[in-house]
Amino acid sequence: MYTSGSTGLPKGVMMTHGNILATVSAVMTIVPSIGTKDIYLAYLPLAHIFEFAAENVMVAAGTTIGYGSPLTLTDTSNKIKKGTKGDSSVLRPTLMTAVPAILDRVRDGVWKKIDAKGGLSKKLFNAAYGRRLAAINGSWFGAWGLEKVLWEFLVFRKIRAVLGGHVRFLLSGGAPLSGDTQRFISICLGAPIAQVYGLTETCAGGSFSEHDDISVGRVGAPLPCSYVKLIDWPEGGYLVKDLPMPRGEIVIGGPNITLGYYKMEEKTKEVYKVDERGMHWFYTGDIGRFHPDGCLEIIDRKKDIVKLQHGEYVSLGKIESVLVASPYVDSIMLHADPYHSFCVALVVAAQRALEDWASKQGIIYSDFSDLCQKAETVKEVHGSLFKAAKQARLDKFEIPAKIKLIPEPWTPESGLVTAALKIKREAIKKAYADDLAKLYA
Structure with a gap:
């Protein structure tokens, strides 16, 4: 499978069935009660490792899969004719994966509708959103229980309808998702957004947010199939001895690590390493830091830093x-x-x-x-x-x-x-x- 080529020419990654199964089996232990009653909306290319791993999970769990596209995802998407329905409105999925660019567009679309209506509708939304946010932050518990039902009926029910009204779990990957977008979408949809971190070279496996983790901006703890460690990158000023949290280049090991790059022996040797115990490691080039609870946060990328x-x-x-x-x-x-x-x-x-x-x-x-x-x-x-x-x-x-x-x-x-x-x-x-x-x- 080829890498996306976001930093240069795509590289062919050689992977085994065992690599894929390692990630799939690990994810199935984390996503809550996934099964035959779920409906999954697939719209990313199957040639993308994130979508490839997700669809294999759905097949393994016996979940229904419906196929759409990014340009026909919602009723207001660019390629939807006026008066017709988008993919999510027709399929009404319970599970979705999303890349940050799509979630940013959903957030912007919701804000545009709210601003366009103005008046009482905007005041109601701001009040409802403020209450939900206060509840999440622990400063207002009344936003749960009866009040939650009221806000759901008056405000959030209409926003949930943008993605069909039945989404119970969203998985974001492919790039870092901003904390503001993650919080906004999660509150409006009433469904948790888990962030996953992985690369084509790791078969999309790396780390995965727990479904009940209400924090934002983090990509969770290592998947059961992965080992994750940080190493110093002195040139960028990131060290594992940094306080209050260790920082450094993210290195991932485990059975999900692929064989290397097709016909690129020198590049393979540069980023794929085997330690004295026979463990295969991939040097990602991403910079992260570990929180005290063991969750990883992506804070930078070596190739993105310019002096x-x-x-x-x-x-x-x-x-x-x-x-x-x-x-x-x-x-x-x-x-x-x-x-x-x-x-x-x-x-x-x-x-x-x-x-x-x-x-x-x-x-x-x-x-x-x-x-x-x-x-x-x-x-x-x-x-x-x-x-x-x-x-x-x-x-x-x-x-x-x-x-x-x-x-x-x-x-x-x-x-x-x-x-x-x-x-x-x-x-x-x-x-x-x-x-x-x-x-x-």
């Missing part, structure tokens, strides 16, 4: 996960040139949000591409990025100094994002080389 001209380190992926919270952002790629002291960004604009803003401002434009080129539009989007960055307490050098708005969406067909909608950094840099050069001019 700026004056010595500051910028973590591209971490900043992108913050800035994508802007309502005007569909996709974003931060770019940092080591010969300059500031970052820039390519922003795929969220068409509906920007057009709604333009309508309220009375801005006249010929098409969406024309709107994205207007100085006032760029200023508005840049301001929203600055606001999101400040809320996340990013340093000044981490906030893009200049941006370029892109009117066309990045799709797997264009070769600019993976099947799981992760950006292909090198492909985007090549495709927009002229634009990036102008931003630094």
